[in-house]
Amino acid sequence: MTGDGRLDAQLRALRPSDEEFVEQAFRLVLRRPPDEEARERALAKLAEGTLSRATLLHELVTADEFGRVRELDDAAAAGRAARRRGERSRRLQAPPGTDERVIEIPWVLSRLREGRVLEVGYAYAEPAYLAALVAELPGGLVGVDLAEAEAPGIETVRADVRDLPFADAAFDQVLLVSTIEHVGADNTVYGLAAEANTEGRLEALRELRRVLRPGGSLLVTVPLGEPGDHGWFRQDDVRGWTRLFARAGFFVEEQEAYELLDEGWRAAPTFRADGVRYGERGPGASAVLCSELSPRRLRRLASPDGWRRTARRRLAPTYRRVRPHRA
Ligand SMILES: C[S@@+](CC[C@H](N)C(=O)[O-])C[C@H]1O[C@@H](n2cnc3c(N)ncnc32)[C@H](O)[C@@H]1O
Structure with missing residues (x-):
């Protein structure tokens, strides 16, 4: 059944070029552009089929670097929410x-x-x-x-x-x-x-x-x-x-x-x-x-x-x- 939007979501995930996807994934998850070595590695593996887009996201989210991104995001979100509540x-x-x-x-x-x-x-x-x-x-x-x-x-x-x-x-x-x-x-x-x-x-x-x-x-x-x-x-x-x-x-x-x-x-x-x-x-x-x-x-x-x-x-x-x- 494709009427529930899942096929549309899959197609959207495939729509950007590999270059765009790698750039966006790094910026969204690690909050920075990919370094040259990481970009080249990801693009080569995506091209040869030894890395999927989902696995790239998994690698980024489970990297130590993302732990720090998450800690700081949690800290900023908590501070802003407290301010909004007047606390x-x-x-x-x-x-x-x-x-x-x-x-x-x-x-x-x-x-x-x-x-x-x-x-x-x-x-x-x-x-x-x-x-x-x-x-x-x-x-x-x-x-x-x-x-x-x-x-x-x-x-x-x-x-x-x-x-x-x-x-x-x-x-x-x-x-x-x-x-x-x-x-x-x-x-x-x-x-x-x-x-x-x-x-x-x-x-x-x-x-x-x-x-x-x-x-x-x-x-x-x-x-x-x-x-x-x-x-x-x-x-x-x-x-x-x-x-x-x-x-x-x-x-x-x-x-x-x-x-x-x-x-x-x-x-x-x-x-x-x-x-x-x-x-x-x-x-x-x-x-x-x-x-x-x-x-x-x-x-x-x-x-x-x-x-x-x-x-x-x-x-x-x-x-x-x-x-x-x-x-
Ligand atoms: C530990 S860093 C600041 C950390 C940052 N405020 C934060 O929120 O993570 C110390 C900063 O003080 C700046 N700094 C040191 N001496 C200064 C001075 N005399 N006048 C202005 N900035 C100075 C440095 O350039 C550096 O950006």
Whole structure:
């Protein structure tokens, strides 16, 4: 019986040329064009009949590379869906063997604001994350980096985050995903200069405070664990990062620590940095701190409510523990 559309579907699968099929399959599954060697191999085998189109798709979907595509897709989809529901993702979980992006991406996407948003360090960001930002903020996204990269849908600016070519209060929100720890460090891995400027992170945060409007939000994620200089980035514990944010003139509005355990990524409200070292539990950080900061303003003190809010913050511990998320 062919009236149920199955023959039509089979014919459609055969319609594109082998060249078109291989190109589309790679772009759809691995989210990239095929490399030359893979393209030639697939075309030769398809021509001689030792590979079918279904088997090519099977090979792509079962490749290790697709595992990463899937993790990042899941992370971006979860963050975007939470934003649509008006939820700020908390107590996220992700499987073992993954890096910190699977936590950082949904955490940040769920807190994305409307308006003009600056993404700092976009040049080496995951395309799945950038695509989600472009989809959520059509026309409102500016990317800044010292390195250059093509990024359709994003207004890109090549600049040092410590000295930005933007007016004061130009942005409603700034996003800093695993980037601040690299400022002033040895950035040769990104094709940039090697520096050893221990004040680089502070200078960058002060500059970002300048370009953020009063009432704006800075979402920052950083590797967490035993404090130390790794040459290409600097890791800190919760106290170290929180002090840095305060020195740059920011309030911590919300903060959540996550740790990579045997069972995967889990929220760590009582996180202890002892023995938590970068790269020892998975492919990247062993723990990550996700924070939402707001520019500190003296003006707050002028209103009774501002005074109360400021007093409450001063009395609260610098690292606020996040209450278990109620379903
Ligand atoms: C680890 S990568 C960023 C990861 C990315 N944000 C993500 O979402 O996966 C660090 C980035 O910081 C950029 N960078 C380092 N120092 C910088 C500086 N002083 N000003 C601007 N960008 C800088 C590098 O070029 C690189 O793109």
